[in-house]
Amino acid sequence: MILKTADSKKDVFYLINKHSGVVSRAEAEILLEFLFNCEKLDLYVKEFIINKTIEELYDLLVSRRLSGEPAQYITGRAEFMGLGFIVTKDVLIPRPETEILVNEIVGARFIAPKILDLCTGSGNIAVSLAKLIPQAEIIATDISENALKIAEKNAALHQASASIKFYKGNLFNALMFAENPKFDIIVCNPPYIKEADFPFLQKEVRLEPRIALNGGKDGLDFYRDTAKESRRYLKKGGSILLEIGFGQREAVEDIFLSHNIFDVYRIIRDFSGIERAIWINLL
């Protein structure tokens, strides 16, 4: 006869429920995947031994989360387009809303497009596009050397290094040494938070790199610069896809239309119905 100890009654569900109401189930799963070095599904189909040490380690992860550290920075991993990405405090945590940009480009069925991913951060957009459009030729740029190192690691992790070239620099200046920098598509999730809004951001967001968030006084600096400079880097009829912040649609449209060389093709809403991305074509 096998005598069960008190610990043997503790399973993954015990841990998931232990801090329920304080951390969400989704976050509890992320922390447990990290703790057991497994996939989410494994939590529910495999058996794990929950001893005192495991429980203490889990409590420690939860206490880090409760002190405001995002689960993705604790685990070093974030999910985007169903792929796992390495993240550190040098990069913005990829957001589900940003998947809109990738889905729009993939849905448009470009054939072997040349794509520029400006402000690549963790490389989430560039790497996802490389996986989903294998014939695409992609250049990804960022001003942050540390972010580019992470993006390069993510490209290698997903066997996408051959399709993406990385360059460091301030917006389009990064293309100084790129060969024939003329693109069918420029995609960008730029920093777009107003400087004055920083004190009101959630604690978690304030832990993300300020350089990844700060869009200047009115949050629109990057849209103005992109509207001014992108013409040189787009093929005739080329497209610009930009993520936009809440309530920025009209101002961003005005910025581009004031140049008289662009047409607003589409506004795309996110899952909450918020206008989240803008697709602009060069006439």
Ligand SMILES: C[S@@+](CC[C@H](N)C(=O)[O-])C[C@H]1O[C@@H](n2cnc3c(N)ncnc32)[C@H](O)[C@@H]1O
């Ligand atoms: C909002 S994050 C987007 C990261 C990633 N593309 C994503 O969607 O999660 C903006 C990125 O722009 C980069 N950045 C900020 N200022 C820049 C500049 N002047 N030129 C190029 N990149 C810049 C930041 O380092 C950061 O990685």
